[in-house]
Amino acid sequence: MQDYTLKKGLGQHFLTDEKILDQIMQALGQTSFENLLEVGPGGGALTRHLLQLTGVDFKAVELDEEKVDYLHKTYPALEGKVIHKSVLEMQPPFEKEFTLIGNFPYNISSQILFKVLDWKALVPSVFGMFQKEVAQRIASKEGSRDYGILSVLIQANYDVTYLFDVPPEAFNPPPKVMSGVIRLTRRETPEAVSSDKQFKLLVKTAFNQRRKMLRNAVKGLFDPEFLKEDIFSKRAEQLSVADFAGLSYKLK
Incomplete structure (x- = not known):
């Protein structure tokens, strides 16, 4: 019996399938690291394995x-290891390099990746579960x-x-979409x-009008003469x- 509620507004779909958890741990085991940050441990299904x-x-x-x-009560080993805030608003939790892992809340998964890019000097590897189409x-x-x-x-x-697909029935509650790691x-x-x-x-401007020829999508970013180059005839x-x-x- 779980001692918590699932909050739809936080994009909470908790992984319950032990086979999938084993697959994630096997993939993680192929990388060496000294520091590890889990994003969104939720009910602790993956956390339980990571603590070992x-x-x-x-x-x-x-x-x-x-x-x-709930995590503190259920896993005493987590004492002092849980950071209670949004990953999008936190500073790097380690001074040295760390691997990042998580069943990322789908409503902020893209923003988490932008955070990874901010931290790229410190994050050599990431293992993430996303909505399949995002992955x-x-x-x-x-x-x-x-x-x-x-x-x-x-x-x-x-x-x-x-790495692999994860079906909806691997979660509680099941999302309406396939997931991918x-x-x-x-x-x-x-x-x-x-x-x-x-x-x-440059990248955002180009793709914000992805159906347009590049010349038209990014014309404000380059000198008119340079826009005559062949590459700008592509999308x-x-x-x-x-x-x-x-x-x-x-760029100008």
Whole structure:
């Protein structure tokens, strides 16, 4: 009998399938790390496994006060390890590099990835559960309909591996969509960009009008003469991550 309520407004769908939990732990076991942050531990299904890892400094961040109380009561080993706030508003929980893991609340999963990009110097790897279409978007390559802002910004810094699907019945309550687990591994050589801010501006502007020819979508960002280059005859989804990175140096 669970001693907590599920809050729809916080996007809470808690993983209950032990086979899926084992698959996540097996994937995690292929990466070495000393520090680990779990985002949104909720009822602690995954947390219970993570606490058994040896030689790892573990912390969890949970916004919902009721879940924080439940976790402390159910898992005494979590004493001093739960950060009660939103991951989107917190500072890095470790001074050294840390791996990030979580069944991310679907309503803020994209924002969590932008947070990862803010922390990229400290986060060499991420294991995340997302709504399947979001996971596919992150992993998709140029030319794909799913390829977009998240794909480019993440792949400029991380290699993305789609690990496996997770069906709705693996959760309580079951979401109305399939889910997917992906792994991000920080690239040894990230794409060189003029600045993260400029790169993000370019990518967002290009994809905000993705059906338009690039020349029309980003015309305010480049000198008119440069816009005559052939690359601007393409649409945003036809450009590779490296193409966008190169163009960031040509911005006005």
